[in-house]
Amino acid sequence: MAELSALVPLLADRKLEFDNSNNRPILQTLAKLVFKSLIWVVFTVWVATIFSLPTEFGQKLLSKWIRTTQGSIFGVTGSIFLGFSAPILAIAILACIYVAFFSRENLKRNNYKFPRYRLWTFPVLVSGPFGVVSAAELIGIVIFSAYVLWSLAAYVVQIDSSIEGDSLTLKEKSLLMLEIIGLRLGLIGLFCLAFLFLPIARGSILLRMTDIPFEQATRYHVWLGHLTMAIFTFHGLFYVIAWAIQGRLLQQILEWKDIGVANLPGVISLFAGLLMWVTSLRPVRRAYFEVFFYIHQLYVIFVVFLALHVGDFIFSFAAGAIFLFILDRFLRFCQSRTTVDVVSAACRPCGTVELILSKPPRLHYNALSFIFLQVRELSWLQWHPFSVSSSPLDGKHHLSILIKVLGKWTEKLRDIINSVSDNHQNDLSSKLKLITVSVEGPYGHEVPYHLMYENLILVAGGIGVSPFFAILSDILHLSSEGKSCSPKNILVIWAVKKSMELSLLSTVDAQSICPSFSDKLHLEIQTYVTQESEPPLEDGRFNEKMGYPPLLISSSNLMSCLVGTGHKVWAGIYVLVSTIGFIVFYGLLELYYIKPFQVVAWWYRGLLFTLCMVASVVLLGAIVIFFWNKWEMKSSSNDSWTANDNEKKNHNIFVTDDKKENLTSVQTIQYGTRPDFRAIFSSYAEQMGHINVGVIVCGPPGLQSSVARECRYQNIRGKWNHPIFHFNSQSFDL
Template sequence: MEEKTAAHVTCSNGKTRLIQTLVLGIVVIIFLGYSFMWIMMPTSAYREYFYPKIRAQTNSTFFGTQGTTILVYTFPVLLISVLGSVYLHLGLKLASTNSCEIKRKSMFSWWKRPMIIRCLGIVSWIELFIFVMFIALLVWTFSAYLHYFFNHMDIFKEIGQGKRWEAKLSIIGLTLGIVGNICLTFLFFPVTRTSSVLPLLGLTSEASIKYHIWLGHITMFLFTAHGLCYIVYWAVTNRLSSKILEWKKTHVSNVAGEISLLFGLALWVTTFPRIRRKMFELFFYTHYLYILFIVFFIFHLGFNYFCYMLPGFYLFMVDRFLRFLQSRQCAQLVSARVLPCETVELNFSKDQGLSYTPTSIIFINVPSISKLQWHPYTISSSSHLEPEILSVIIKSEGSWTRKLYQKLASPFPIEHLQISVEGPYGPASTHFLRHDKLIMVTGGSGIAPFISIIHELLFMNSTKKCRPPRILLISAFKNSSELTMLNLILPISNASSRYSNLELQVEAYVTREMEPPTESPKPLQTIWFKSNTLDAPISTTLGQYSWLWLGVITSSSFIIFLLTMGFLTRFYIYPIDHNTNKVFSNSLRSVLNMLLMCISILVTASAAFLWNKKQSSIKTNQVKKVIELSPLKHNSWVDTPIDRELESLPYQSLLETKNVHYGRRPDLRGILMEHEEASVGVLVCGPKSMRHQVANICSSSLAKNLHFESISFSW
C-alpha cells in the first residue's frame, strides 16, 4: 500500500514538474520578446516599419493609440506575472510533498560568487553582468535615438531654422528623458513585495532594495539633466517665460513635468545615506511624494505614454492595496521577552495555516509610537516548529525602537499593545539543506534570521526525514549583556530533546570586554498581554492559495480596467476626438484612466481579500481557543520562577557547545578557510564591514567550496 502511495506521489510530482517547466518556458519566450522590443525601439526599422504596422493593426475605437502600447509593453509583463503565480504555486505543491532539498552543485555557482565594488557594494558576477547589460541598454537607446533624431531634425517643428547647437541641445534633452523613462519602467519591481516577478528570478523584495536604489539614482539623474537641458534651451531661444508656464491641452505639459521633477528632487535628496541615517523620519515621509511624482508625470506625458511604464507600477499598486487591507487588522500580541541588552522579542499569535520560509520578514507598525512608520524585521521563529507563534527580535538602536523598548521595559508593563503587521515576505524556497555545513556569521541583533534557520533545521531533524547540515554559529557582540540573545536560539518547549541530535556549535566573541563580568546577567523578563477582541492572529492576506489568488487579482483587475477604459474611449472620448489626440484633453483622459485603474484594483483585491477572510474565520476562532489552552499562556503579567526555569532550558543545553571569547574579534579568514567540506554555506548578517570581509574571503579562488549569502536588510 505504501509503495502504491509513493508511486502515485512520484507520478503526480512528475506531472507537476512538467507543467512547471512548460510555464517557465512560456515565461522565458515572452520575456525575450519583451526585451527585443526595448532593444528595437530606438532603431529606424522599428519607428518607420514595425511600429506603424503594429499600430495600424491595433488602433481601434475602443482603445485608440494607447492600445498599441498596452499590447506591446504592458500586457506581456502582466502575463508573465500571472504565469509566474502559477509557477510558484506549483513549486509550493512540490515542496509540500518533498520537504528535503536535493544536494547538487549548481552549474551557475561560479556566477553567484561575490565581489565587492565600491559604489555598488557586494554583488555577484551575475548581478554585475545584468547591471552592465542594463547600462548597455541605456547607452544603446541614448546613442540610437540621438543618431535617428539628428538625421531627422525636420520632424521637430519647434526647432525651425535656429542655430544647430540649440536644436541639438533640445534633442539631447528629449533623449535623456526617454532613457530616464526606461529606468522608471523597472523602478517599482524591486519594491513590490507580493509580486511573482522577483521570486521567478530567485529574488526577494528585501534583497532587491539595492536595485531600487540604483535605478532611483539613475532615473533622477537623467530626469534632472532632461529638465536642465530644456530650461537652458528655452533660455537661449528667449522663450523661457512662456515655455516654463505652458500646460497644453493635447500635448506635453511643461508645468506638470516641472512639478513632477520638483517632487522627485525632494524625494531624491533625502535618500542619500548621510541624510537618510541621521533623519530617517524625513526620508520616510518624503518618500510618499512618489504618488505626486507619478501623477504629475502622467499629466506631463499623458496616459498613453505612461503605458510603457505601467506594468511595474500596476503590480506595485496591487501589492500596496493588499498590504493596506492586511494592515487594517491589528495583530494579536501574546507575549514579549525583554532582554537586559535593550532587546525585545515579540511573540505574535499566528494562523496555523500561515507558512513562511526561514529568513522571512514582516513590517511592523506601532500606532502609539508613529502611525505612519513601518519597520522591517526578520522573523526568528519557524512556521513548522512553532505553528501557533510568530516571533521577531528588535534591538533598541534608533528613536523608534528605543521608544518601543521603553514601553515594554517599564517597571509598570502595559497590558496591551496595538500593533499592525504586513507580511510575512520571504524567499519562495531555501537551499540550506544542499550544503554539508552551514557557517553563520552574525553581529549583534543580526542573529535573528539564523535563529529562524536553526528552528527550521530543528523541525527537520525531529521529523527524521532528512539529516540537516552541521552548524557553526559565529556571533560577535559588543558587550557581555548581549550574550543573552543566545538564549533565544532554541524554542522553550521540548528544547533539550529536539536539540540533542542537532550538530550546533556556537562561538561567541565579546569585543569590548577583556574578561567575563563578575555579576551574573539579569534574567529575561516575560510580559504577557491581555487578549483583545479586535486583534487577530497573523494570517496570509489571500489564504492558502495566495499565489493563485494573486494571479486572479492581477488578471481580473486588468481585464476590468481594459473593458471600462474601452467603453469610456468608445462612447465618450472617441465621439469627441476620433483618435486624433488633438481635441480631447490629455489631463482629463489621464484622470479618468487613473481612476478606472484604481477602482478595478480596489474592487478585485477587496473581493478576494474578503472572500479569503470569510473562509479562514472558522480556523481563526479555533486557533484562538488553542492559544487560550496553550502552556505558553500565563495569568501573570511578568515572569515567575517557573517561567525562568523554562527559559533557562535552551541556555543550559547550549552551554555544552558554546565558547565565549573576550577582548577580540573572530579570525574569520582562518575559521572559514579551515573547512574542507565539499559544500559550505556561509551566511552573514551584521554590519557592513563584516559583510564585506566575509564576501572578500568567499570570493577567493582558494575558497571554491564556500557559498556566500548576505541576509542583511539594509537601506
C-alpha cells in the same frame, strides 16, 4: 566537524515531500516546462522589443504595430499598452499559476548535491557604491548600463543624420539637438521606471516566482532609482538649457497645453522625484530616516503628474509595472488595517525587546522572513522592518521578533513595556491594550533556501543574529522529527559589543525542541565580544525582565492573511480580476466618454488612464479581497487553539546553567577580539573537503563585505578538495 556524505539530499520540506524527478507524472513535468518556457519567451520578446526601439528597424516596427492595432476601441494607447505593458502583466498572471502549482518544485534536492558555482551566490564586487554584488547581479547591471548607453548612442546618431542637411545655423542645430536628446532621455527613463517599480512591490508575484525576497529586491530598487532619476534629471536639464538660451524659460516651464506634452506637470513630477532622490542618498537617509520616509510618499505626486505630463499613450510604456505596484500597495493597505494581539513581550537588559505576536495557523512563512511593524501609540505613519526570530515550527499561532533599542521609536516601545511590567499583575489585562500593533507580512523567500545546504556558516553582528535563531529552531525541529535531509553541520560566528547580548541565546530553547540535538546535529557557536577584554563577574547569568508574561489568548485579533506571500490561488485571482477590470474600465471609458465627447487633451486622458488603474484595484480588487478575507476567517475559525502549541515557545527568565542540553554547551566565547574570517574559513575548508557550504550573513555593510570578500577569496583559490562557499545576505538595509 562531522563527516559528511555528498550524496545526502539537501532540502527537506516540512509538510510536503518533494518528489524525485523520476517519480513525477510526465504531464506535470511537461506543464511546468511549458509555463516556464512561455514566461521566458514573453520576457525575452519584451526585452528585445525595448532594446530594438532606438533603431530605425524598431521604430518602423512600432509604427507598423500602431497602424495595425489602433483600430480597436483603445486606439494608440491600447497599441502601446499591448506592446510594452501587457507583456509584464501576462508574465504576472502566468507567474500566479506557476507559483500556485509548481513552486514546491522550484528547488529540488538534487540541485545542491554536487559542488558547483552559482551566479546568484558568487560575490564578484565586495565593496564600493553597489555594496556586495553577485555575478548574476553584475550581469544585470552591465545589461542595464549597456541598454542606456546603446539607446542614447543610437538616438544621437539618428538625430545627427536627420538634421545634417537642414538649412539651420549651428546654434539652431545645437538647440534642436538638445531638445531631441532630452526627449529621447525621457523615453529611456520611462523604461527604467518600469523596472524601478517591479522590485519595490513587497509581495510581488514576480519576486515569489524568482524567489527573490523583498529585502534583497530593495537593493535593485535603489540602484534603478539612482539611474532613473539621473536620466530624468538630464531629460529636464537639457530642455531647461535650450529654453534658457532661447530666452523663453519661464514661459515654457509654466506651459500646460492640451495637445502635446504639458510642461508644468512635468516640472512638478521632476521636482517631487528630485526630493525623493536627494533624501534617499545614504548619508541623508542614515541621519534623517523619518525625512526620507515621509518624503518618499511623494511617489504618488511623481506618478500622477508624470501621467499628466506625457498623456495616456506615452505613459503606457511604463504603466504595467506601476499597475503591479498599485496591486501590491492596496493589498498591503488592507492587511495593515488589522490590529494584532501581543501575546507576550520581554525587555532584556542587553537593550532588546522581544514581542510575541498572534497569527492564524494558515499564515505560513519561512524561517528567513521579516515583517513590517507599526505601533500606533508611537506613530500612525512609521513602519519598521524586523526579522522573524521564531521558526514556523515553533507554533502555528504565533511568531516572535527581536527589536534592538537604538532610536527614539524603539526607546518609547521599551518604556511602554516596562511601564506594564511595573504595574500590578491584576491590572495586566487592561494594560495589554497599551500597545496597538499592526503588521505587514511576513515577507521573504518562497522556499526555505537555508535547508538546501547540508553545511551552513551563519555570520551575525549584534542583533543580526535574530533570523539565525529562527534557522536554528527550524533545524532543531527537523532534527527532532528525524528529517534526514536537514542541515547536518552548522557553524555560527557571532560578534557582539558587550557580553550582556549573549543572553539572547536563551531565545532558542533547544532543550525542549530537541533534547539530544548534539547526537543528530554538529553545531558550533563561536562568539566574539569585541569591547570587553574579560568575562564579567556575573559569568553569563542575566536577569530577563518580562513585560507581558506568556498568555493563552483568544484568536480574535490575529495577523491578516491578506499578504502578497499569502494564499496563492486567491492572490492569483486578485491579480487576474484587477487586470481584467482595468482593461474593461478603460475600454468603457473610451467607448462611452472619450470618443463621444472628443476628449483630446493629453493631460486629461493621462489622468483618466491613471484613475482607471486605481479604480480597477480599489473596486474590483476589493471585492476579491472581501471574499478572500471571509474565506480566511472561516478557515481560521476551524483551527482550534491548543495549549500544546503555546507550550512549544517557552520563555525562560534566566539563562539556564545546564550546559549539556542548551546552546551554551556548544558555545565558545573570545573576549577583546574580532573574528578572523581568513583563518576561520581556511580552517573550515581544510576540514570539510569538496562540498557546498551555504554562508548567510546578517549585519552591517562592513561585515557583509568582509564575509563576501573571504567567500570570493576561497572560491577563487580553486583547490579541487576545498568547499565552494555560497554567499547569501539576509540584512535589510533601507
